[in-house]
Amino acid sequence: MDSAPVVIGFDGSPAAERAIRDSAALLGTHPALVVTVWEAGRSFAAATAPIVGLQPAPIMLDIRGALVAEAREQEVMQITAQRGAQLAREAGYADATGLAVAEDATVAATLIRVATERHSPGLVVGAHGHSRVAEFLLGSTSRALVARAPCPVVVTGPHGS
Template structure:
């Protein structure tokens, strides 16, 4: 096992993130890889309906009861899925030529990009690698873009590997 700081990979299991791992190996495979899957805890809490006014004049709908145990179990399942995804990414990194690769599931801070930047700082990483999903500009305006945010906010080099277009062979 090497003591060099790892290159951070943002990995969500998509084709774009898999391609980023594979394509970065010839350039960065001499360094260790930390494959990070960011997950969002508490999503079920956010999805729980809040008391709302009914369509009839002034009738309030009863609040929906949120089962805390079910919510915690759902969070655990999301965490476990993120852990499996990160491990899969680490396996892919080793298959692609990284001698040392580890998977890590991390709860997000505010956004995926900010979480990856924080992990890169904590691990003294020389850089961050992500796959670009190829969203159209209007989607980026509505949804945001992790790769765009990383390029503009990261305090270290960022490598963005584009997904194959529909016209290109994989």
């Protein structure tokens, strides 16, 4: 068994759960690193954003509220990562660890960074099955991973595909 983990992008969605289950038969001899990613500082951006249109940012900032919201988001993401790791163990991965990461980078860039740092033999994500228009507007994490990842990428399709 290789000690480098397969990096699994996990957001708690049914597509992400399916990706864990479907990839275990192929990659389960490796340990898994189940990674949740969220945008760092989003709560602070919301506390300082203009309320309507071109209004300047409010003078009074709710920093305490932003700190509480940021801590809660981190806690939720850690719980999500741990739940994903448990699912990976149940699906048949040799071992699994959860990791919650807050970054300013995109989800794809963060997963690529983690996979590179860990010398991962592969990356796994689930496709959400967005329409082409939604994918164009929202971007596609799986497409970005396939194009730029330093290792093989397994993308599991949406349910029923």
